[in-house]
Amino acid sequence: MTGPNRIVVVGAGAAGLTAAEALRNRGYDGTLTLIGDEQHLPYDRPPLSKQILAGTWEPDRIALRGNDPLAKLDADLLLGRSAVGLDMATRQVLLGGGDRIDFDGLVIATGVTPRSLPGADIAGIHLLRTLDDALSLRAHLLDGPAVVVVGAGFLGAEVAAVARGMSLDVTLIDPQPVPMYRQFGHRIGELVGRLHTDHGVSLRCGTGVRRFLGAAGRVIGVELTDGSSMDADLVVVAVGAAPAIDWLAGSGLPLGNGVECDTHCQVAPGIYAAGDIASWHNNHFDTRMRLEHRMNATEQAMAAAGNLLGADRPFAPVPYFWTDQYDARIQAYGIFPADAEITVLHGQPTSRKFVAGYGHHGTMVGVLGWNSPRELRTLRQLVVDRTPWPPQASVSATAIAS
Amino acid sequence: MRVIIDQDKCVASGQCVLAAAGVFDQRDEDGIVVLLNDNPPAELHEDVRQAAAVCPALAITVEES
Ligand SMILES: Cc1cc2nc3c(=O)[nH]c(=O)nc-3n(C[C@H](O)[C@H](O)[C@H](O)COP(=O)(O)OP(=O)(O)OC[C@H]3O[C@@H](n4cnc5c(N)ncnc54)[C@H](O)[C@@H]3O)c2cc1C
Ligand code: SF4
Numbered sequence: 382m383t384g385p386n387r388i389v390v391v392g393a394g395a396a397g398l399t400a401a402e403a404l405r406n407r408g409y410d411g412t413l414t415l416i417g418d419e420q421h422l423p424y425d426r427p428p429l430s431k432q433i434l435a436g437t438w439e440p441d442r443i444a445l446r447g448n449d450p451l452a453k454l455d456a457d458l459l460l461g462r463s464a465v466g467l468d469m470a471t472r473q474v475l476l477g478g479g480d481r482i483d484f485d486g487l488v489i490a491t492g493v494t495p496r497s498l499p500g501a502d503i504a505g506i507h508l509l510r511t512l513d514d515a516l517s518l519r520a521h522l523l524d525g526p527a528v529v530v531v532g533a534g535f536l537g538a539e540v541a542a543v544a545r546g547m548s549l550d551v552t553l554i555d556p557q558p559v560p561m562y563r564q565f566g567h568r569i570g571e572l573v574g575r576l577h578t579d580h581g582v583s584l585r586c587g588t589g590v591r592r593f594l595g596a597a598g599r600v601i602g603v604e605l606t607d608g609s610s611m612d613a614d615l616v617v618v619a620v621g622a623a624p625a626i627d628w629l630a631g632s633g634l635p636l637g638n639g640v641e642c643d644t645h646c647q648v649a650p651g652i653y654a655a656g657d658i659a660s661w662h663n664n665h666f667d668t669r670m671r672l673e674h675r676m677n678a679t680e681q682a683m684a685a686a687g688n689l690l691g692a693d694r695p696f697a698p699v700p701y702f703w704t705d706q707y708d709a710r711i712q713a714y715g716i717f718p719a720d721a722e723i724t725v726l727h728g729q730p731t732s733r734k735f736v737a738g739y740g741h742h743g744t745m746v747g748v749l750g751w752n753s754p755r756e757l758r759t760l761r762q763l764v765v766d767r768t769p770w771p772p773q774a775s776v777s778a779t780a781i782a783s
Numbered sequence: 784m785r786v787i788i789d790q791d792k793c794v795a796s797g798q799c800v801l802a803a804a805g806v807f808d809q810r811d812e813d814g815i816v817v818l819l820n821d822n823p824p825a826e827l828h829e830d831v832r833q834a835a836a837v838c839p840a841l842a843i844t845v846e847e848s
Contacts, residue, residue, distance in 0.1 A: 399836075425841060427794075442792075445841065676796070676839045683836070701839070703794055710795060710814075754814020758797035 384690055385486030385651060386411030389474050391464045392490035392625075393417025395425065395678035396656025398445050400488045401456055403686035413456040414482055416474070418463040421512055422451065427675050429515040430539040431705055435546060436519060440512060464491070467632040469649070486689050489629070489640055489654040490682065493622035493673060498531065500593045505600035506616045509536060518617065522547055526614030529603050531590050533560035535704040537619035538573060541582050542706040551582045552611055554603070556589035565717050565749060569737065572730060572751070573706070580707055622673065624658045639671045644695040646685040653685035664697040665767075666716055666746060676701040699764050709733065712757050715747030715764040722770070726763075726777035727756050736760050736777070740770030756781055784828050785846040786821050786835075792842040799838055803830035807843075816842060 388404060390397045393415050401415050417423065423445040432438035451458070459476070466475035473481040495508040505526075507518045518540075522528070528544045530537045533555035541553045557563065559570030560577065578584050585605065594602035594610065604610040624639035635641040640654040642661040648654050654661075656678040660671035677700055684696035703712040721739040726748065728735030736756050739747035745768040750757030759781050768776060786806065795814030799807035806823045807816055823831055835843040 402836075427839070676798070676837070679837055679839065701796060701798070703796060703839075705794070712796065752813075754795040754797055755809050755811065758800060758809070758814075761801075 384409070385484075387484050388412070388486035388488070388689070389414045389416065389482055389484040390488040390490060391416050391474060391628075392492055392656070392658070393419070393423045393458070393460065394490065394492050394656065395423075395445060395675060396492070396658075396682040397488065397490035398423045399679050399682035400490060400653075400655055400686045401454055402446075402450070403683045404690065405454060407687060407690050407692075409690055413454065414459060414484075415454075415456045416459045416462055416464055416476070416482075418461065419511060420461045422446075422460070424512055425675075426510070429512060430509060430536055430543065433512070433515045434509075434519050434522070434540065434543045440516070443512070464628045467629055467634070469633050472651075485651060487652045488682070488685055488689065489648065489652065489658060490656045490678075491625040491628070492657040494625050495618075495622045496620050498590060498593075498618055498620060500595075501616075501618055503593065503595045503598055503600055505614060506593065506618060508618055509540065510622070521615055522549065524614075525549065527612055528552070528615050528617065529554065529611065529613040530617045530619060531555075531603070532619035532621070533557070533573075533584075533586065534564065534619060534621065535561060537617065538577065538706050539704060540617050540619060541577060542580070545577075545580050545582055546707075552585060552613075553577060553582050554585045554588065554590065554605065556587065556606070558587050560584070560586065563719075565713070566719065566721065566723060566739075568723055568730075569711075569749060569751075572733075573711075576707060576709055576733075622657070624671070626658065641669075644697070645688045645693070646681060646696050647688060651689070653689050655681040655685040659685075661696060664695050665699060668716070670700075670716065672700050672702075674700055674702040699761065709752060710754065711749065711751055712754060713747060713749040714757070714761040715739065715745075716741075717747045717749070721746065724771065726760055726772070727781065728753055738763065738770075738772060738777075740772075743770050744768070745770050745772060784823060784825075784831065784848060786818060786823065786831060787844040787846070788816050788818050789842045789844075790815050792840045793838075794840040794842075796839050799834040799843060802834035802837060803827055806831055807834060 425443045463477040527550045560573040562570045588607040639660040657673045721741045793816045
């Protein structure tokens with residue numbers, strides 16, 4: 382069997398670029414086309430809601446690669462071009478404008494698109510996904526507006542933290558009982574909530590947005606489902622994102638919550654997916670998942686590229702995620718099911734320096750660290766080892782000492 | 784091989800230590816990367832390349848000589 386020699390990668394973010402690079406590193410020397418609909422050279426997203434929004438970094442610091450590595454890729458980099466369709470019969474990617482690109486290997490890495498809310502199409506309401514979004518949001522924050530952030534997931538929480546760092550009035554709204562509830566559950570969410578109120582955020586949990594109030598085409602306030610309302614000069618909607626699968630509609634590929642891959646990130650023979658768009662069966666946890674985590678974009682792209690070239694290795698990582706809010710660095714390894722049990726493994730939540738373990742069906746499936754990077758890295762092993770749950774009291778001390 | 788780290792970009796993920804413990808460590812107080820050896824021996828080169836590739840903050844640069 383000969384391997385592919387016309388590979389197309391669609392999506393030029395972290396996953397797409399890493400896949401392209403990994404193909405070359407593994408010795409692939411056929412033609413390589415990398416297609417991305419943004420005009421910018423590939424860049425990194427996590428700093429957008431942190432250093433870029435806060436203005437502490439210039440945009441050139443977030444380039445994913447310098448010019449040298451990009452040139453060494455020896456790829457056709459088609460930027461500012463959208464894939465609009467996939468023809469499985471002819472094995473072609475269709476581009477806006479009518480071009481068709483042949484492939485015998487394909488990596489799908491088009492990420493996600495932020496969700497909006499009804500009535501959010503008036504001036505003063507922002508979404509945050511791209512560099513342009515971040516620069517525009519920063520420019521408007523500099524005007525000193527009263528800010529309402531809708532959605533207290535990690536993205537909304539980070540934006541609220543940056544806006545407070547600029548001494549703005551900030552209200553953070555979420556229909557869930559505490560911030561980051563869906564990600565990490567009640568106990569951690571409560572601590573995140575306290576972190577924000579301690580820093581002067583007005584936190585409104587357990588209530589959602591009923592409608593945006595506008596005047597002359599601009600937002601002037603927000604009405605909540607509990608009947609209350611508040612003034613706002615600027616609103617950030619951070620209510621999650623949906624996989625960018627529109628261009629694959631009708632292709633015959635299995636689409637659901639993202640592009641549905643097998644254990645090896647394969648969607649169909651010769652076709653793989655990676656990054657925020659890809660759902661796959663992770664053997665380590667014996668469950669299907671789709672992650673919107675920076676680390677996963679890299680790891681999954683490397684795995685997909687390897688398997689496209691015949692490596693035949695299941696992708697079964699212990700996922701890693703982090704978020705930075707004020708002086709809190711929250712890091713997590715593993716998965717955090719809604720019905721997981723939680724216990725403190727190290728340190729004290731009240732001192733805002735601790736590691737918590739998450740147990741599910743008798744196994745430790747996740748560890749979360751709050752300003753404890755070294756201890757967390759060590760305790761990650763408990764998840765790798767599928768440590769029985771509840772853990773013995775000595776287990777974390779032993780792991781940290783080793 | 785020469786290894787360069789950018790502590791300002793580092794997000795303290797520890798991925799580099801998992802990949803190449805002899806070359807990278809993390810500061811006690813905040814987990815930021817410290818470089819133990821900026822010119823690692825050949826047998827560690829593959830691990831170091833892996834560390835640079837997986838670093839989620841793009842904080843590790845490897846110059847191949
Ligand atoms: C503001 C922000 C902060 C974040 N902070 C963190 C963090 O602190 N920690 C963490 O773990 N994760 C964080 N993330 C998540 C992380 O950045 C993502 O998981 C990662 O960027 C996913 O990479 P990707 O390549 O799969 O998708 P993307 O980076 O979205 O790349 C996909 C690319 O494909 C393009 N595209 C889409 N459709 C098409 C098409 N039809 N044709 C051509 N191109 C197309 C898109 O425009 C985009 O450029 C953050 C994300 C954001 C937005
Ligand atoms: S992998 Fe990168 S971000 Fe993580 S500790 Fe090492 S240098 Fe820092």
